[in-house]
Amino acid sequence: MSAPIVTPVPDAPAAGWWHRNRWALVALPVALVLTLVAAGDRVRTLWWEQDLRRPTTVAAGETADFHQRVYDGLGGTLPVDVQVRLDGVRDVSTLPRDMEVPEGSRAVQVDLTLSADPDRVLTGCLLAVRDAAGNRYDYVSNAWGANQAVVPCVPEDAPGPRPSLGDLDEVLSEQDTPPRPATWSVSRVLVVPEGIDVTEVVLWWQKPQHLLLEVPS
Amino acid sequence: MSGPAAPPDLRARARASGSLVARRALDQPLRRIGIGGAVVLLAVTAAFGGLREQEKDGPEVLAVDVPVEVAPFELTVHRVVWTTDLPGQYLTDDGNRWIGVVATVRNTSDAGVLGVTLTDTLTLDDVDGLVQEPSVLVPGVEASAIALLEDGSSLSPVQPGLTYEAAFLFEQDGSAAPPTSATVLLQRQTWGVGILDETVSWRDPVTTLRGELDVREARSSEESES
Amino acid sequence: MSTPEPVGTTARVRRPRVQTLGAGAAVLAALAVGHVVVTAFPVDDRVSAPFVRPTVVGETVELRYASLTAGEPTGSTVLSPDTSTQLSTPGVFLTVPLTIVATGQPRMISFAELRGGDGRTYTVFTSGRSSFLPGTAQPGVPRYATVSVELPPEAVPGAHLRIGLNQEDQRGDDLADIDLGLTQADADDWAAVDTPLDISSRSDEPLEQP
Numbered sequence: 001m002s003a004p005i006v007t008p009v010p011d012a013p014a015a016g017w018w019h020r021n022r023w024a025l026v027a028l029p030v031a032l033v034l035t036l037v038a039a040g041d042r043v044r045t046l047w048w049e050q051d052l053r054r055p056t057t058v059a060a061g062e063t064a065d066f067h068q069r070v071y072d073g074l075g076g077t078l079p080v081d082v083q084v085r086l087d088g089v090r091d092v093s094t095l096p097r098d099m100e101v102p103e104g105s106r107a108v109q110v111d112l113t114l115s116a117d118p119d120r121v122l123t124g125c126l127l128a129v130r131d132a133a134g135n136r137y138d139y140v141s142n143a144w145g146a147n148q149a150v151v152p153c154v155p156e157d158a159p160g161p162r163p164s165l166g167d168l169d170e171v172l173s174e175q176d177t178p179p180r181p182a183t184w185s186v187s188r189v190l191v192v193p194e195g196i197d198v199t200e201v202v203l204w205w206q207k208p209q210h211l212l213l214e215v216p217s
Numbered sequence: 218m219s220g221p222a223a224p225p226d227l228r229a230r231a232r233a234s235g236s237l238v239a240r241r242a243l244d245q246p247l248r249r250i251g252i253g254g255a256v257v258l259l260a261v262t263a264a265f266g267g268l269r270e271q272e273k274d275g276p277e278v279l280a281v282d283v284p285v286e287v288a289p290f291e292l293t294v295h296r297v298v299w300t301t302d303l304p305g306q307y308l309t310d311d312g313n314r315w316i317g318v319v320a321t322v323r324n325t326s327d328a329g330v331l332g333v334t335l336t337d338t339l340t341l342d343d344v345d346g347l348v349q350e351p352s353v354l355v356p357g358v359e360a361s362a363i364a365l366l367e368d369g370s371s372l373s374p375v376q377p378g379l380t381y382e383a384a385f386l387f388e389q390d391g392s393a394a395p396p397t398s399a400t401v402l403l404q405r406q407t408w409g410v411g412i413l414d415e416t417v418s419w420r421d422p423v424t425t426l427r428g429e430l431d432v433r434e435a436r437s438s439e440e441s442e443s
Numbered sequence: 444m445s446t447p448e449p450v451g452t453t454a455r456v457r458r459p460r461v462q463t464l465g466a467g468a469a470v471l472a473a474l475a476v477g478h479v480v481v482t483a484f485p486v487d488d489r490v491s492a493p494f495v496r497p498t499v500v501g502e503t504v505e506l507r508y509a510s511l512t513a514g515e516p517t518g519s520t521v522l523s524p525d526t527s528t529q530l531s532t533p534g535v536f537l538t539v540p541l542t543i544v545a546t547g548q549p550r551m552i553s554f555a556e557l558r559g560g561d562g563r564t565y566t567v568f569t570s571g572r573s574s575f576l577p578g579t580a581q582p583g584v585p586r587y588a589t590v591s592v593e594l595p596p597e598a599v600p601g602a603h604l605r606i607g608l609n610q611e612d613q614r615g616d617d618l619a620d621i622d623l624g625l626t627q628a629d630a631d632d633w634a635a636v637d638t639p640l641d642i643s644s645r646s647d648e649p650l651e652q653p
């Protein structure tokens with residue numbers, strides 16, 4: 001028999017469990033973190049980015065700076081840098097053409113003043129109002145019989161540059177609208193149920209970031 | 218390297234143990250162990266149907282006016298005709314023509330299916346100048362529309378328990394001659410989940426019937442039918 | 444401690460092997476128990492099942508995302524939708540007017556299917572011969588829409604209409620199940636009618652009852 005036999009040194013203290021497994025113990029928290037990150041990969045796309053979760057709150061009468069990099073659909077991002085002020089929310093004096101407000105509802109007008117570099121792409125914004133209970137009512141350009149501006153946050157006749165559509169740019173006709181002014185105002189009409197008070201105006205480009213503009217009471 | 222694959226000390230222990238089986242096994246070269254393992258593995262598959270007779274491969278011959286089962290449908294192909302004008306259907310170019318496979322369609326499953334599943338079921342082959350590119354999922358070219366003869370509407374969803382008379386429409390370029398024959402392929406599908414996609418649906422189309430059918434010009438009476 | 448005894452050697456070689464075998468058996472046992480736990484209780488379907496909220500025609504049902512009221516169903520063999528050409532069927536078209544009031548935020552309710560009295564499921568898509576596309580409903584502002592389903596007359600008696608939020612996926616969410624209260628007499632009547640049934644797929648105004 002020539003099998004090697006390890007004889008323990010009598011005086012040496014027996015190596016403890018913690019000591020023997022020290023490298024595994026070091027690796028354990030790293031492995032746990034990696035597991036969570038890998039398993040949580042879709043939390044961002046399937047949950048976090050699916051709702052309005054990161055407000056930029058603007059007190060009544062204040063002007064807010066809003067910055068976000070939004071996905072451009074071509075694998076890159078575009079900057080949104082804009083200043084927004086809520087001028088007011090009031091009952092509509094004259095309805096948009098052909099708008100018929102259903103019974104039990106009323107039309108409210110949201111007046112905003114915005115400023116941005118005329119080269120900034122601002123298409124793709126969405127507008128809504130909220131009541132005290134947190135219910136959200138969206139601006140819909142083509143509803144209640146009326147046709148309002150498709151993009152609620154830019155002037156209809158001078159919306160500014162549109163985002164690149166990749167290869168499609170070549171076949172699309174040149175834009176012939178005048179450049180967007182540095183500062184402009186928009187008034188958009190939304191339909192809400194009678195008997196609710198609009199307490200917040202919400203403006204966003206891509207969730208979860210959004211502007212939360214408080215309505216002066 | 219054709220010596221024994223097992224390490225020397227293991228072999229030594231096997232010798233010491235006095236077991237003949239262990240000693241002989243450990244003295245084998247690696248290659249022989251590998252081959253033996255593969256044979257054992259193949260033998261084990263017999264328990265899971267590895268020795269079951271392979272189903273007949275290659276499609277059967279499709280005959281006109283005979284109902285055939287191509288899950289989830291029962292299809293009866295009646296005729297293949299061509300025409301230049303169909304009400305409610307629009308060619309991509311005025312000079313082109315429609316080739317229509319007229320068939321009776323029944324959904325034999327217990328739930329309605331959308332028209333896309335029906336589109337995979339019947340395809341056309343061996344016709345020159347078809348406008349639509351050959352499909353990547355099924356052999357042949359898929360119909361660009363499936364029109365109900367009764368009202369000209371697109372047949373979707375296909376509900377169970379109903380018998381529909383429909384025309385699978387394929388657009389042919391006008392510069393090609395009208396075909397005198399065409400190959401009609403029928404695909405059977407299976408209800409299940411995909412390898413990466415967990416939603417259950419009709420998928421994995423397999424061609425089970427194939428028929429070379431005569432093509433003639435549609436009579437006006439047939440056109441008015443639709 | 445220089446001449447090891449043969450007996451000690453065997454003991455030392457064997458002990459780890461027993462331990463290894465034991466550990467292996469423990470791992471296999473754990474896997475087997477896990478497999479039993481996962482497969483022995485058929486709860487997968489129940490865990491992902493929608494929360495079915497039963498109701499009947501004319502009675503409002505409160506769902507997580509909207510309140511829903513079904514009107515009186517009607518049928519014919521010819522349908523004249525406002526969004527497509529006139530349709531004819533070898534069976535019957537069944538139409539159900541719905542009133543949708545979203546709750547919380549704008550909702551685009553898009554799932555509908557008909558559970559026939561014959562046990563089969565009749566698919567409803569956003570377009571086509573069996574369709575439902577109400578568009579977006581704002582909270583508190585009623586939205587009116589009509590579901591139309593093509594089905595054989597024998598599936599009409601006892602049919603239930605199911606309405607949900609997501610066309611693709613109804614798992615774990617509220618699902619309205621409306622007993623349409625239909626009988627064989629309804630089916631026979633409709634199968635005999637060939638006057639086109641005019642339907643408005645969706646509207647902000649209450650639908651006219653035919």
